[in-house]
Amino acid sequence: MSTTEAVRAHYDEFPYPTVVNLAVPRPVAHRRRRLSYLLGRRKETAIPPDARIWVAGCGTQQAAHWGMSFPEGRVLATDLSPEVLQRAQGLADALGLAHVRFAQHDLMTSPPENDAFDLVVSTGVIHHLPSPSTGLKHLRQALKADGALQLMVYGTAQRAPLAAIRRATELLAPPEMKPEARYALAIDVLRATLAAEDTCAPLGRAALELLETYADHDPSFVADALLHPLEQTYDIDGLLALLAEGGFRHQSWQQPALWQLDGYLPDASALVAQSHERPPKDQWRLVYALSGLAAPLLEVLAVPAEAPPVAPYAMEDLDAMPLQACSEARVVAVKDGRPVGEVDVPALELNGEQLVGRPAAGYGSPRGFRLPATVAPLLSACDGTTTAGALIERFAADLGKPAVYQTLGTLLPDDIGLLVPAW
Numbered sequence: 125m126s127t128t129e130a131v132r133a134h135y136d137e138f139p140y141p142t143v144v145n146l147a148v149p150r151p152v153a154h155r156r157r158r159l160s161y162l163l164g165r166r167k168e169t170a171i172p173p174d175a176r177i178w179v180a181g182c183g184t185q186q187a188a189h190w191g192m193s194f195p196e197g198r199v200l201a202t203d204l205s206p207e208v209l210q211r212a213q214g215l216a217d218a219l220g221l222a223h224v225r226f227a228q229h230d231l232m233t234s235p236p237e238n239d240a241f242d243l244v245v246s247t248g249v250i251h252h253l254p255s256p257s258t259g260l261k262h263l264r265q266a267l268k269a270d271g272a273l274q275l276m277v278y279g280t281a282q283r284a285p286l287a288a289i290r291r292a293t294e295l296l297a298p299p300e301m302k303p304e305a306r307y308a309l310a311i312d313v314l315r316a317t318l319a320a321e322d323t324c325a326p327l328g329r330a331a332l333e334l335l336e337t338y339a340d341h342d343p344s345f346v347a348d349a350l351l352h353p354l355e356q357t358y359d360i361d362g363l364l365a366l367l368a369e370g371g372f373r374h375q376s377w378q379q380p381a382l383w384q385l386d387g388y389l390p391d392a393s394a395l396v397a398q399s400h401e402r403p404p405k406d407q408w409r410l411v412y413a414l415s416g417l418a419a420p421l422l423e424v425l426a427v428p429a430e431a432p433p434v435a436p437y438a439m440e441d442l443d444a445m446p447l448q449a450c451s452e453a454r455v456v457a458v459k460d461g462r463p464v465g466e467v468d469v470p471a472l473e474l475n476g477e478q479l480v481g482r483p484a485a486g487y488g489s490p491r492g493f494r495l496p497a498t499v500a501p502l503l504s505a506c507d508g509t510t511t512a513g514a515l516i517e518r519f520a521a522d523l524g525k526p527a528v529y530q531t532l533g534t535l536l537p538d539d540i541g542l543l544v545p546a547w
Contacts, residue, residue, distance in 0.1 A: 127254045128204070128230060130353040135205035137303045138347035143185045143215060146456040148192045150468070151508075154450050155193040157544035159243070161537045162376040162425055163272055164434035166441070170547040171272070174198065175242035178266055180231060181249030184211045184461070190245060191221035192454075202229035202236065211461050218462050231259040235266035242268060247276040247423075250366075251356045260370025267428060273372060276423040280357040281416055285328025286335075286349050289314050293350060303351075310350040311339045328417050360408050363422050372426040375434070380538040382420035383411050443513030446546040447532070449506040471542060472503070479503075481542065493540050498523065499531050508546035 160170040173196040187201030253259040293310040385399045456466040472481040479495040535543040
């Protein structure tokens, strides 16, 4: 069996992920506008509402996710596994996402279309290919000249605790062992290692204990962690090299605030100040080196290597930027691959004299945040028609101009991401 066939067989046996809910920020344009901001786009170059999107390696969930986020778009969702595609299409059909189409596709082959897509999304896929750089080159071929790639690959730090359990399972499992038996063996290895506290000291015990809690109710999650036949991981330099090999360059992290050292060393102001004197790549390396298992996901936005550089936003850009706040998230509950209900969850809740929120910015773990309740009128005024400059002038008397600047800056996509330009 070839590596590609083994990967297909794995996902046919363990379709991934098990979909529990789908969360999409409101207004529906929020995600598109957030991506445009992080890419440094202006109004004339923003990702269009009717963007063509290729979800390359869609799994069971992402086709629906991107279809809900781009209701006017045209979404192509592909995957290697027929079983995964059947489940993904069933969910999309149940949600009425007629603008999402599906096709079986191997990323090691040529892309389904060349120079066709405004956005290509590949989350947790490239690192499962025999040649990740080859797959990345095919994603590049599919992009328009002004297109963008959203990519996530595994970080070596986060996957390190799983390596020992994976290796032990490989050594104990005979080649002919069936998937169900191999899964049971992996769980036995995991539980036996965790139980031997006096004689075994596995790396990342807390992470392994959390994984063990999923063993009985989410086999696809555990199998993806412990049984996948092919997995490669990356650090900062490896990721940047991979992007270059594929014809891309790093444009932004999906959650830029998570790559600031002050979020990990809050009581080491001198070290943080020293880090700010280093180039951005060194700052990322510092975060990755010191945060360990708490390191952020390697989730990036990239553009073709030959794309013209984008100038940073100047103050006049920001002052003229109409801002819109994420008011809530539409959360669709899913059971057995079908939607069973939905609720609107407020982006902010009043708790005493504070507004508490936790925006759904990406697939990682965006930090919660707290704001003084006094800024609620400012956020309500971010209605998509009022510019940042006008907001600063309007609320300067009540809150103070520095506080308004700070609040708006903190809520833009390069930090919390609750505010986006209304393009």
